[in-house]
Amino acid sequence: MSSSTVEEVRAAADALVAAFAEGRLEDYFGSFAPDASFVFHTTPQRLESTAAYRALWQSWVDEDDFRIVSCASTGRLIQDLGDTAVFSHDVETVISTRDGEETVRERETIVFARKGDDRWTAVHEHLSPYTS
Template identity: 45%
Template sequence: MEHTTNAVLAAADSLIDAFSRHDREKYFAAFSMDATFIFHNLDRPLRTRAAYEAEWALWETRDGFKVLSCRSSDRNLQMFGSMAIFTHSVETKAEFGGEAVTSHERETIVFERQPEGAWLAVHEHLSRAS
């Protein structure tokens, strides 16, 4: 069980690290193609990874979006066989149109073990920290 827990935490850390460096390719590779996303700053869910990638590209071109850093704290992991639920608090520094903005949010990421053994994110839910 400890090996499995470590594998999921490594997958979560890799995803967070790629996000914090605005490494789109590595970040999106951490999600399954059919992953779903719910973000407090969007008026609709994103039902596929491709939909999120398109939204991210829009943020970049329309809003000048760029992630500058991301810090994860208050981490928790629950294991359910081939599924895992990772929750944490997130402090993100990003740039929008040349202006740096810091946000404080809570995030849930659901991971699923793939047939070859890798853990991919299949759902992400981001909410404002109160």
């Protein structure tokens, strides 16, 4: 496992998680390839593009005044697979809606791919509920 690859993927994951936690949606969605796919335990279908995810996010905002209050990432693992890498972690997110604040605990896997400009870009995200 290349330590430079792990550090590069860690930096890309850190930037993605920070943008999510801070509500910087341009940076957050910009961390994903346009054709990234998303599997969320809270939605009945796979989302097959970042635009589809962004539209879903906007519906949450429109319907529930959805926003992220904070996000903590723990138990991180990065698996170097050459020009791809798998980042998995436990996520504790505080969200706010019209109903108030709620803490959500999940496990997340993000697959990163090294793109032509040597930038690590998220190409798939999968969320599962955290069960202890």
